[in-house]
Amino acid sequence: MSSLSASDDVAIRIQNVHVTFRVNVQRNPTLKSTLVRMGRRQQNVREIKALQGVSFDVHKGQVMGVVGANGAGKSTLMRTVAGILAPNEGRIDIYGRVSTLLALGVGFNSALSGKENVVLGGLAAGLTRKEIAAKYEEITEFAELGDFMELPMKTYSSGMFSRLAFAVAVHMDPDILIIDEALSAGDAHFKKKAAVKMKQVVDDAGTMLVVSHALGVIKEMCDEAVWLHHGRLIRQGKPDEIIEAYTNFLNVGDDALVLEDF
Amino acid sequence: MNSKTISTEDDYLGEHHVYEPHHVGLPPFGPYFRELRRRRGFAFELARTQMHAANTDTALGQIWLVLNPMLLAAVYYVLTVVLVRSGNNGQKVVPPADLIAKLSPGQIANYGWESFAHLTSSLFLFFLVSTIILTGANSVIQGGALIMNTPFPKMLLPLSSTYLAFRRYLPTLLVYIPIHFLARRPISINTLWAVPMVAEAVVFGFGLAMLFGTLQVYFRDVASFLPYFIRIWLYLSPVIYYVENLPKAMKPFMILNPLFPIAGGYGEALGGHAPSMQMVLGGAAWAIASCLIGGLLFMSREREFAVRL
Numbered sequence: 001m002s003s004l005s006a007s008d009d010v011a012i013r014i015q016n017v018h019v020t021f022r023v024n025v026q027r028n029p030t031l032k033s034t035l036v037r038m039g040r041r042q043q044n045v046r047e048i049k050a051l052q053g054v055s056f057d058v059h060k061g062q063v064m065g066v067v068g069a070n071g072a073g074k075s076t077l078m079r080t081v082a083g084i085l086a087p088n089e090g091r092i093d094i095y096g097r098v099s100t101l102l103a104l105g106v107g108f109n110s111a112l113s114g115k116e117n118v119v120l121g122g123l124a125a126g127l128t129r130k131e132i133a134a135k136y137e138e139i140t141e142f143a144e145l146g147d148f149m150e151l152p153m154k155t156y157s158s159g160m161f162s163r164l165a166f167a168v169a170v171h172m173d174p175d176i177l178i179i180d181e182a183l184s185a186g187d188a189h190f191k192k193k194a195a196v197k198m199k200q201v202v203d204d205a206g207t208m209l210v211v212s213h214a215l216g217v218i219k220e221m222c223d224e225a226v227w228l229h230h231g232r233l234i235r236q237g238k239p240d241e242i243i244e245a246y247t248n249f250l251n252v253g254d255d256a257l258v259l260e261d262f
Numbered sequence: 263m264n265s266k267t268i269s270t271e272d273d274y275l276g277e278h279h280v281y282e283p284h285h286v287g288l289p290p291f292g293p294y295f296r297e298l299r300r301r302r303g304f305a306f307e308l309a310r311t312q313m314h315a316a317n318t319d320t321a322l323g324q325i326w327l328v329l330n331p332m333l334l335a336a337v338y339y340v341l342t343v344v345l346v347r348s349g350n351n352g353q354k355v356v357p358p359a360d361l362i363a364k365l366s367p368g369q370i371a372n373y374g375w376e377s378f379a380h381l382t383s384s385l386f387l388f389f390l391v392s393t394i395i396l397t398g399a400n401s402v403i404q405g406g407a408l409i410m411n412t413p414f415p416k417m418l419l420p421l422s423s424t425y426l427a428f429r430r431y432l433p434t435l436l437v438y439i440p441i442h443f444l445a446r447r448p449i450s451i452n453t454l455w456a457v458p459m460v461a462e463a464v465v466f467g468f469g470l471a472m473l474f475g476t477l478q479v480y481f482r483d484v485a486s487f488l489p490y491f492i493r494i495w496l497y498l499s500p501v502i503y504y505v506e507n508l509p510k511a512m513k514p515f516m517i518l519n520p521l522f523p524i525a526g527g528y529g530e531a532l533g534g535h536a537p538s539m540q541m542v543l544g545g546a547a548w549a550i551a552s553c554l555i556g557g558l559l560f561m562s563r564e565r566e567f568a569v570r571l
Contacts, residue, residue: 021569031481079568083281083413086565092281102411109404111315120311123304124414126297152315 010095011176011207012058012081017090019051019076019231050076052231053090058224060095060175063208065222065239067215067246072228074211075180078102081209082178096175096207099125101165110154114145114164117153121168135171142197143167144190163190170197176207195221215243287562294561298415305418309426327433331389335382335437342381342502343374360506364535368446377504379438379445383532384501384525386434387460391467391521392492393427398471399478399485406571416564417557420471428464448534455531455542462545463524469552472560479563479570495519500526520548 022045050073058064066074079085081092082100109117118139122132140149143163148156156164169179177198198221202208212218218225218239225242227234235245317323357365357373369376401419402409409416442449477484499521500508508516516522523544527537 023569028482029480030483031487032483034481079410080281083279084410084565084568086284087281088283090282093278094281095278100411109311109315112311116307116311116314120304120307121408121412123301123307124408124418125412126301126414129303 009060010057010093011060011062012064012095012209013093014057014077014081015055015091015093017051017054017077017080017087017092018049019073019080019085020088021048021050022046023048050231051080051087054228054231054233055090056226056233056236058176058207058209060207061202062224063202063210063222065218065225065242066209066211066228067213067218067225067242068228069250071230073231074228075102076231077228078178078180078209078211094176097173098176098178099169099172099174101169101177101179111152113152114143114149114156118149118164118168122172125172127172135173139164139167139171142171142193159187159190166194170194170201174201174206176209177201178209180211215247219243284562284565287565288558289561289565294415298417298421301414301418302421304414305422305425308418308422309429312422312426313429324433327430328436331382331386331434332437334385335378335441338381338385338502339378343378358504358506361504364506364533366446366448372446375441375445376447379441379447380504380529380533381502382441383438384499384529386431386438387463387525387528388496388499388501388521389434390427390431390460391463391470391524392496393430394424394464394467395470395474395492396485396488397423397427398468399474399488401471402475402479402567403482403571409567409571416567417472417560420468420475420560423471423475424464424468427467442532447532450534452534452536453531455537456528458542459524459528459531459537459545462549463528465549466520466524466545466552469549469554469556472556473552476556476560476563479567495521500529505529517544520545520552523548 054073054077056064066077068074076085078100079102080087081094082098082102083094084100084102109120112120115136118136119129119132122135123129127135140146143160143166145160145164148160153161153164170177179198198208208221210218210221222239224237225239226236227242227246229249235242313323357370357376362370365373365376398420401423402416405416405419408414474484474488496502498519501521505522505526523537523541527541527545530537530541
């Protein structure tokens with residue numbers, strides 16, 4: 001496996017990362033219901049081991065795909081690598097500037113205009129006003145939003161929303177782009193444009209970590225892929241091999257996986 | 263095996279950073295506060311855009327910011343001056359003995375205006391604190407998508423609420439200044455004590471904003487209970503009454519109310535008296551305690567916010 005090579009060309013090094021959530025059983029936890037449950041001595045919290053000892057390296061300029069069924073820990077892995085969630089155990093080393101598209105963070109306040117959201121997102125990400133102003137034109141042009149940039153984001157269609165979020169993520173000049181592919185939706189025209197832009201980011205010696213359920217995308221874009229299942233890394237290798245193993249598993253089901261991999 | 267270089271410049275961006283479990287759940291303070299300082303522009307910009315979204319940066323919006331406290335002041339005027347006087351068979355209300363010693367003859371003759379000035383100034387200070395707490399309690403929840411997507415010191419969110427509340431407090435001073443003169447309240451060097459008392463109020467509120475901002479993530483009904491607690495707190499604080507109105511037996515318990523020294527000291531300062539050191543230091547102690555407790559709780563929990571939202 002390539003993860004044992006020298007560290008000087010490593011962009012992301014993930015070592016034995018464990019993430020455990022204590023999740024509230026209720027959807028909308030309230031003080032009232034917590035007190036009621038405490039009175040009845042009911043357990044309110046469940047522990048979920050989202051990642052269990054995941055280790056792999058992503059090298060500079062590499063596009064790493066992450067596949068796995070729902071609940072495999074893909075999003076948790078992405079958020080932990082981005083520094084949004086803290087690992088309970090293990091260590092992650094990041095070499096470079098990270099930009100993320102994990103949630104539609106750019107539109108976090110829909111009462112504000114697209115422009116205000118871009119500025120706020122940039123400031124929160126640690127850019128200066130000058131840097132944001134320099135990128136703003138490019139972002140607007142790429143997202144093809146025109147005058148809509150001045151309107152509150154609640155007036156946007158979902159496609160416009162994700163176009164803007166994608167435009168912001170790729171225009172931050174990242175060394176490492178972490179992207180949840182499902183969010184970079186848009187119409188066919190924009191999808192094509194997005195693919196070209198992502199390729200450009202990688203060509204500029206960028207590194208990318210992509211989650212996708214569209215296995216075609218993984219096959220086409222990635223140099224390497226990892227397959228996660230129930231928080232464990234099942235296999236790492238060439239995208240073709242991983243996709244084959246993963247689709248076999250999807251067709252056959254859990255039993256085969258247990259026999260094959262544990 | 264792994265590189266030993268530890269990031270020194272940037273906990274979130276920069277060339278190399280390490281994510282590891284936090285010691286007792288707290289991030290390293292140095293990088294955290296450096297980043298907080300570096301990104302403070304976000305807090306101010308968020309407050310500014312929120313004022314924009316609420317139209318408070320338009321001419322009419324600005325007028326409303328002044329009109330709203332004026333109308334409130336009018337309501338409380340009716341409550342405390344007009345109604346109390348009519349309850350007193352139309353006789354002028356006489357200030358309590360302790361207070362008479364502190365007021366000038368002009369203020370005593372004009373006691374209706376004097377108590378109105380005390381009421382409005384204290385009320386506006388109380389609204390400053392309660393607005394910080396109420397907006398701060400919702401600040402984390404409202405930052406949802408941003409928290410899910412971007413690593414940043416989340417303390418920027420309650421900090422922004424605090425700044426927003428302070429910006430909304432400033433126009434109330436415009437309402438208060440003419441009332442101050444109408445009540446023939448003095449202006450002296452002691453009036454300047456109002457500045458540190460407001461600072462204590464802001465710091466105290468910021469601590470509670472962090473505390474309730476965190477609690478709101480875990481218990482979504484906290485913000486619904488808050489207005490009731492705040493209303494009770496208003497009546498327990500020297501806002502609609504003077505410190506001197508309090509029965510002697512009650513005074514020792516008042517140290518338990520953080521707003522007692524803060525609002526009390528502020529009232530003294532605007533009345534032209536230097537607040538007692540007990541009030542200044544008591545208020546400062548509450549402000550620091552609130553910031554420490556709220557801040558430590560917030561920082562120890564903030565990396566969990568992304569999971570809970």
